[in-house]
Amino acid sequence: MLTKLSVIGGKASEDLARRLSRKIKANLVKSEVRIFADGESKITLSGELSKRKTIVVQSIYPPVDTNLVQVLSLISRAKEKSSEVIVVIPYMGYARQDREFLPGEIVTMKVLGKLFKGAGASKIIAVDIHSMVGLKHFTIKTKNVTAIPDLVKYFKKLSLKNPLVVSPDQGGKDRAKEFAKEFGTEYIALEKKRDRKTGKIQIKTKNIDVVNRDLILVDDMISTGGSIVKATQFLKKQKCKRVYVACTHALLMNDAEKKIRRAGVTKIVSANTIPGKTSIVDVSSTIAKAIV
Numbered sequence: 001m002l003t004k005l006s007v008i009g010g011k012a013s014e015d016l017a018r019r020l021s022r023k024i025k026a027n028l029v030k031s032e033v034r035i036f037a038d039g040e041s042k043i044t045l046s047g048e049l050s051k052r053k054t055i056v057v058q059s060i061y062p063p064v065d066t067n068l069v070q071v072l073s074l075i076s077r078a079k080e081k082s083s084e085v086i087v088v089i090p091y092m093g094y095a096r097q098d099r100e101f102l103p104g105e106i107v108t109m110k111v112l113g114k115l116f117k118g119a120g121a122s123k124i125i126a127v128d129i130h131s132m133v134g135l136k137h138f139t140i141k142t143k144n145v146t147a148i149p150d151l152v153k154y155f156k157k158l159s160l161k162n163p164l165v166v167s168p169d170q171g172g173k174d175r176a177k178e179f180a181k182e183f184g185t186e187y188i189a190l191e192k193k194r195d196r197k198t199g200k201i202q203i204k205t206k207n208i209d210v211v212n213r214d215l216i217l218v219d220d221m222i223s224t225g226g227s228i229v230k231a232t233q234f235l236k237k238q239k240c241k242r243v244y245v246a247c248t249h250a251l252l253m254n255d256a257e258k259k260i261r262r263a264g265v266t267k268i269v270s271a272n273t274i275p276g277k278t279s280i281v282d283v284s285s286t287i288a289k290a291i292v
């Protein structure tokens, strides 16, 4: 067994795990996954694990439950070999289920807390978790790091005209504020209403002055694209110039990307917490800083 740090790269986060292992000079252990006909994951690790500390890296994006079971299995194996198991969940699926919004709803983040602990995790590191409320349900150590400085670095390279940072909703106001501060510009937050039963989204903000300005819509995640589409349609009506999107987690379910482009977005820029076409901002250095 190694004394050096090990990183286990889950199948959902192979590239990020490889980058992270290089940054922290750890031994990378890859996982091979075979999905059985009934949907079960058969995981095989190749390589030795540190007896001191192992870092498991796996995002929980779709197929969410499959990736969740895989990360729990990786944690469990890591704990058999290493005394400390740090778990990096770059994208935390279920983070939006952090409270009982409607009577009877199950707070699945509470369940995740128990599962991670039970599997053997010593600490969880998330990136731009939807809300800190989710991590409050965990009884092991947790840390949330932000991709905002990495995203801002990318946007600073673009020549934007009189840029303004916009949050599509009030819930994202602090995120937009942080982005704007790092970027050195102003920010605003729109008023969004989502029907909790139908999922229908409406922008309630009336008129704002964004005429001829380049806008950066900042959000933690894009799932169906509904929030970004509605916000972009509204902002275009207000006669803004170009609309860019900066988000940490681009799930871009179904035809979300197409809908967003059709609404008039010039470019979507996301972090590599979820691999994909738009995931051009690397957060491995930010995660590395939280580990060492």
Ligand code: R5P
Pocket (backbone or CB within 6 Å): 168, 169, 171, 172, 219, 220, 221, 222, 223, 224, 225, 226, 227, 228
């Ligand atoms: C909502 O509060 C979140 O910050 C995101 O705006 C939302 O989850 C994105 O989902 P969708 O792309 O489906 O609108």
